[in-house]
Amino acid sequence: KQEVTQIPAALSVPEGENLVLNCSFTDSAIYNLQWFRQDPGKGLTSLLLIQSSQREQTSGRLNASLDKSSGRSTLYIAASQPGDSATYLCAVRRHGGATNKLIFGTGTLLAVQP
Amino acid sequence: NAGVTQTPKFQVLKTGQSMTLQCAQDMNHEYMSWYRQDPGMGLRLIHYSVGAGITDQGEVPNGYNVSRSTTEDFPLRLLSAAPSQTSVYFCASSAGVAEAFFGQGTRLTVV
Numbered sequence: 001k002q003e004v005t006q007i008p009a010a011l012s013v014p015e016g017e018n019l020v021l022n023c024s025f026t027d028s029a030i031y032n033l034q035w036f037r038q039d040p041g042k043g044l045t046s047l048l049l050i051q052s053s054q055r056e057q058t059s060g061r062l063n064a065s066l067d068k069s070s071g072r073s074t075l076y077i078a079a080s081q082p083g084d085s086a087t088y089l090c091a092v093r094r095h096g097g098a099t100n101k102l103i104f105g106t107g108t109l110l111a112v113q114p
Numbered sequence: 115n116a117g118v119t120q121t122p123k124f125q126v127l128k129t130g131q132s133m134t135l136q137c138a139q140d141m142n143h144e145y146m147s148w149y150r151q152d153p154g155m156g157l158r159l160i161h162y163s164v165g166a167g168i169t170d171q172g173e174v175p176n177g178y179n180v181s182r183s184t185t186e187d188f189p190l191r192l193l194s195a196a197p198s199q200t201s202v203y204f205c206a207s208s209a210g211v212a213e214a215f216f217g218q219g220t221r222l223t224v225v
Contacts, residue, residue, distance in 0.1 A: 031211045043204060044216040089157075093211055101172065102147075102206070102214055106156040 002027045002094055006105035013080055014113050021075040021108045023090035028068045034102070035064050035075050036089040044089065048075070052095070080112045116140050120205050120217035127195040127224045135190040135220050137205030143215075145208045146188040150174065150201040151219075157204065163188055195224045 003026045013019050023033070032051045036044040048057045048064040050073065056065040063076040077084055087109050091102040121136045139146065147162040159172030163182040177199060179191040188207075192199060202221050208214040 034214060036216075041221075043218040044206075046213055046215060049213045091157075091214075093214075101159055101162065102157075104157040106154065 002030075002092060002103045004090060004092055004103050004105040006088075006090060006108050008108060009106070010109040010111075012111040012113060015080060015082060017080050017112075018076070018078050019080055019110075021077070021088050021110070023073040023075070023105055025071045025073075025092050025103075027094070028071055029095040030068065031093045031095050033064075033066055033073050033090060033092050035062075035073075036091065038087045038089060038107070040086075047088075077110075080110075082112045082114050085110055085112050118205055118207050118215050118217035120203075120220050122220060123218065124221050125223070127192070127222065129195060129197060129224060131195050133192050133195065135192075135203055135205075135222075137188045137190065137217060138186050139188075139205075139207040139215070140186065141207060141209070141215070142185060143207035143209050144185065145210060145214075146182065147172070147206045147214075148178070148180065148188070148190045149204045149206065151204060152201050160190065160203075192222075197224045200224045 005024045034049045035047040038044050050057045050066040061078040066073045087107045089107045091104045118139045144165045148160040149157040151157045158174050161180040163169045169180050200223050202219050204219050205217045206214045
């Protein structure tokens, strides 16, 4: 059974710091991995999608990496800003069977202090 | 672009009442799903559909029904609401296994 873990559950950093959020998964048979951002009381906003054949994806100050063999992904945020404060979720889409199913981690709550 | 639209945004139900949560997408996506989000539990899949007329159960389907008569719409029905169904519900759509897009959620309280 695929399980997705995000550590730490919460993180507080000063503005301007570079930071890394971690996501690990137990089954390497995945189609892709997607990172989301969720603001309090809001929906999920897609940040980056990495296909299983890719090593990394970049969007602005965000860089996501994927090491499928070790079951790990990281989301790197450069020069953090208070507006980056949110919960960050990763989700994997399994390969085979119900491929429409996204399996989520429980998220990392990020607070960027001004 | 509207994307994925959910209605209502908030709802309070009494135990035993029924209701339908609406979800519509305008991206012509064949895959649509319903998730519930509970503190400490993450998001869990309730039901999903891979196209009009095709639905299947997810991880936590009990107490919920779905149908998919059109590509655009995927309503979620609560048959007889229970306090355990108090949650935030999210609808998602994707073009197959591509990037998934989520609605803004429906916050449901059952008293």
